[in-house]
Amino acid sequence: MTVYVFGHRNPDTDAICAAIAYADYLQRTHLPDAVAACCGAPNRRTEYALRRARLMAPRIIMDVRPEVSDVCRTDPIVAYDDEVFQEVYERMSENKLGALPVLNREGKFLGLLTLLDLMKVIFEGDDDPIQARQVCSSVRKICDVLKGEFQHCDAPDEKAKVMVMVGAMSAEGFTKRLNQFHPSETLVVSGNRPTIQLPALERGVRVLVVTGAYELSPGLLQLAQLNRVTVIKSAFDTATTTMRIKSARRIESAIQTDCLAVSSKLPVADARKLVDRSRQNLFPVLDDKGKLFGVLSKSDLVNPPKPKLVLVDHNELSQAVQGADESEIVEVLDHHRVGGNLKSDHPIRFINEPVGSTCTLVAKQFRGAGLIPTPGIAICMASGIISDTLHLRSPTTTEVDRELLEWLKSFANIDLDDFVREFFEVGSALQSQPAARVVREDCKEFVDRGHRFSISQIEEIGFDLFWERSSELLEALVELTEERSLDFSALLVTDIVSNGSLLLMSHEPDFWEAINYPRLERNLYQLEDVVSRKKQLLPLISQLLENSLNSVGQSEAT
Known part of the structure; x- marks a missing residue:
């Protein structure tokens, strides 16, 4: 089963790499089915890094909740609308099926056919003596269900509606009765009775079925050919032959065209709500083009398989791909605080170390296993370290980051110093993205002491572009806060040259007045030497929240 390796939502270079x-x-090593995935498109810097590494971006998957396509049967036994009772009934009986999807010969889905509806084909119109005798089929289908053979055949595959007459009376009575029907729409069943066969052939009936394995005489056969009468030889007796002819009726009148069909892309949880309310036992599954994808039964939804995930660069479900809470988390590799409500039913591999980049931890795994990364993978890991540590200048940088970046240099087939310069020059979010995208590009949500908030971060060369766009960025932060029902949202704009940041807030919560950094204007602060969301800004916010709670507690105590 595929194991997806995911970074956090709104992934940055470190998460994707x-x-x-x-x-x-x-x-x-041990998971050959592991596949890299991400929750959004790479930003321009990540795209540059992957292009230099000659690697494809991960597959974008926005929701890992199992879909109907993951649990339905994709090789269903089907029926076609031009088939007849006998052949469909035998197929259902042989496969022990109570229902089938029905298609036309072009593959278009038409509806559902249940065994109960199919049985109605045989008894169709039994309360009407005329309708009870009618059979809509082709003469070839009639011959097939009789296991008979043609003595003469005319237009065998033409669809026809015929009235069945049994020649079990006197010749005079038969002729009189035959005159009541249109001969080209009449099928006559007769034993070895020339006195019945002759008037039927003279009138030019559509089909003459001769029972008991008898054959027409040469003279009568010549008359059949002259009048274009199809002649079928049946080995059965007259009663059995008549009954089996009814089983040559086409199934089209029994198809349920208003049945409930479900989309192959529908999440299993949503599909379960739909089918639980339905009396159907089988549900056709259609693809985006309305073609039959498979079939689904209620039992298929009882215990759907859980997706298997490896989380990198995060460990909080609030930052994970949609549906992670319904998945099996098999491993976590991260360098952030442990938070959120991540749970597992059994022990998992959980690696969390205080280093500057998750790619540092990945490189450590390679080196520890004695694996030599390909040049592309080495560049990929180096890109994550360079991005998250601002090329080893961030306070989150450790000796482990420096050591492993140096180790990766020996496998990369590029000059990393030139790469670093180009990496930071390319892809200014403020230069290329609308404000709404800027505040969402590298955005993480947190829950701390009862407060839900987000922190976005972008790296720029200087603050000139920020000052030009500060008003629209503030509006975008306010919209993000309202959209996600957060207490507040923040944007950390880091200058990679000066190693300082500006902090823009959607609004200033009550506890914010205790912040010990210069306020440049309402909702905007200057944070010198602050470049890390994880190690500097998030702990600062946590401390402000803690101090606020303590102050409230002391006030209540007095």
Whole structure:
């Protein structure tokens, strides 16, 4: 089963590069089905890094909840609308099926056919003596269900509606009765009775079925050919032959065209709500083009398989791909605080170390296993380290980051110093993205002491573009806060040259007045030497929240 390696939502370079490199590591060690995935498109810097590494971006998957396509049967036994009772009934009986999807010969889905509806084909119109005798079929289908053979055949595959007459009376009575029907729409069943066969052939009936394995005489056969009468020889007796002719009726009148069909892309949880309310036992599954994809029964939804996930660069479900809470988390590789409500039913591999980049931890796994990364994977991991540590200048940088970046240099086939300069020059979010995208590009949500908030971060060369767009960025932050029902949202704009940041807030919560950094204007602060969301800004916010709670507690106590 595929194991998806995911970075966090709104992934940055470290998240995407860690997913790609760790999936490669897992494939080469113990999980050959590991596949890198991401929750959104790479930003321009990540695209540049992947292009230099000659690696494809991970597959974008926005929701890992199992879909109907994951649990339905994709090789269903089907019926076609031009088939007849006998052949469909035998197929259902042989496969012990109570229902079938029905298609036309072009593959278009038409509806559902149940065994109960199919049986009605045989008894159709039994309360009407005329309708009870009618059979809509082709003469070839009639011959097939009789296991008979043609003595003469005319237009065998033409669809026809015929009235069945049994020649079990006197010749005079038969002729009189035959005159009541249109001969070209009449099928006559007769034993070895020339006195019945002759008037039927003279009138030019559509079909003459001769029972008991008898054959027409040469003279009568010549008359049949002259009048274009199809002649079928049946080995059965007259009663059995008449009954089997009814089973040559086409199934089209019994098809349920208003049945409930479900989309192959529908989440299993949503499909379960639909089918639980339905009396159907079988549900056709259609693809986006309305073609039959498979079939689904209620039992298929009882215990759907859980997706298997490896989380990198995050460990909180609030930051994970949609549906992670319904998945099996098999491993976590991260360098952030442990938070959120991540749970598992059994022990998992959980690696969390205080380093500057998740790619550092991935490189450590490669080196520890004695694996030599390909040049592309080495560049990929180096990109994650360079991005998250601002090329080893961030306060989150450790000796482990420096050591492993140096180790990766020996496998990369590029000059990393030139790469670093180009990496930070390319892809200014403020230069190329609308404000709404800027505040969502690298956005993480947190829950701390009862408060839900988000922190976005972008790296720029200087603050000139920020000052030009500060008003629209503030509006975008306010919209993000309302959209996600957060207490507040923040944007950390980091200058990679000066190693300082500006902090823009959607609004200033009550506890914010205690912040010990210069306020440049309402909702905007200057944070010198602050470049890390994880190690500097998030702990600062947590401390402000803690102090606020303590102050409230002391006030209540007095």
